[in-house]
Amino acid sequence: MSYEDNATRLFIIGSHASHTMSSDLWNPVFEELGNCWTYQPWDVPAQGEMQDVRNGLLAADVIGANVTMPHKQWAAAIADERSEQVSLSGAANLLIRQDDQLSAYNTDLIAVETGLATKSHDHVLLLGAGGAARAALVALKGRIGTIIITDRHRDVAEELLTLAKGMGIPGRTVDFSQVAEAATQATLIINATPIGKDPKDPAPWGKARLRPGTFVYDFVYCEHVTGTILSAIDQGLEYSDGWEHLLLQAEAMIPLLGLGEQTAAQLRLSLKRIRDSY
Known part of the structure; x- marks a missing residue:
């Protein structure tokens, strides 16, 4: 060009x-x-x-x-x-x-494809329902078994779930208060929210123990290691950070x-x- x-x-x-x-x-x-x-x-x-x-x-x-x-x-x-x-x-x-x-x-989408689309993911927890979350969802089209979507704005999460179902991906939305429970069922967790920008932010699932083999993908990059990634490291899980x-x-x-x-x-x-x- x-x-x-x-x-x-x-x-x-x-x-x-x-x-x-x-x-x-x-x-x-x-x-x-x-x-x-x-x-x-x-x-x-x-x-x-x-x-x-x-x-x-x-x-x-x-x-x-x-x-x-x-x-x-x-x-x-x-x-x-x-x-x-x-x-x-x-x-x-x-x-x-x-x-x-x-x-x-959408180079966010290309990035997620590069990092995650080499294998299928049975149970995906998608945190957030904005532009980054939309990119992640489309990047994984055909490689998701089921999906749970959560966002502080429930109507936005429902809108994204409609897109997922239109692509043949079954799933549901949950309130943020239910994230810990949903996280323990996931095989892939994608954080497409700003949670973690503040060094005081804990992992979105708190102290919940995730399933062995769960992969954690974090869009957030900042000067410190985010609570999301710290939790993945503590639990010996594979991850990809915002950097x-x-x-x-x-x-x-x-x-x-x-x-x-x-x-x-x-x-x-x-x-x-x-x-x-x-």
């Missing part, structure tokens, strides 16, 4: 975009690659003026934007073109500008942005520098 010579800006759009690590991850990579691209946070509150955001992304010097909470479904809805995965999930975390149009992709997810979804952006193969190695070095600084 090629861009106009003056197209140099990439953004991350979200209600707390300036608190993400994405700029720290990507800007050293662009510097090492010797191009003049920059990656900038763009804080847009949940009730922000989204038409202005879309208009801003169509500026001639903009390449595109990653999109994070709570705007992933907005990104899918306003795109002029959508990948098949975006159309199915109803969520996008990457918008790329081509002339006066925006194309939507791994961040890297996998970033690597999935490389061909979409037309970057060279050396970009993957630079991303890994950049991520290692960030983690070593904590």
Whole structure:
């Protein structure tokens, strides 16, 4: 993919975009690659003026934007073109500008496919029902036996369950108060909520003991090890943390942005520098 010579800006759009690590991850990579691209946070509150955001992304010097909470479904809805995965999930975390149009992709989905779709999962507990959860669900299509979905907003969980059933996945929703019980039945637990951002956050299932062999997948990355991952480590379970997810979804952006193969190695070095600084 090629861009106009003056197209140099990439953004991350979200209600707390300036608190993400994405700029720290990507800007050293662009510097090492010797191009003049920059990656900038763009804080847009949940009730922000989204038409202005879309208009801003169509500026001639903009390449595109990653999109994070709570705007992933907005990104899918306003795109002029959508990948098949975006159309199915109803969520996008990457918008790329081509002339006066925006194309939507979901590299969260590609990351989950890479990390989890190599085998089937009998009983899945999905924590959260937003854009990340939608990506995880679609990524595992055809590899889920049953699913339990929980979200603090029960109507949102029910909406996602409808999508799951439409894909042939039986399941149910539960209140957050029932997470501990549901977790003990799961063979795969996916945390697609912000739980864990605060170092005081315990694992969503508290002190419950999980089934041997359960796999824990956490979308949350931060300076500390999350309670979710600490619980998995304590119980001797396999896991994938939010840093791994961040890297996998970033690597999935490389061909979409037309970057060279050396970009993957630079991303890994950049991520290692960030983690070593904590």
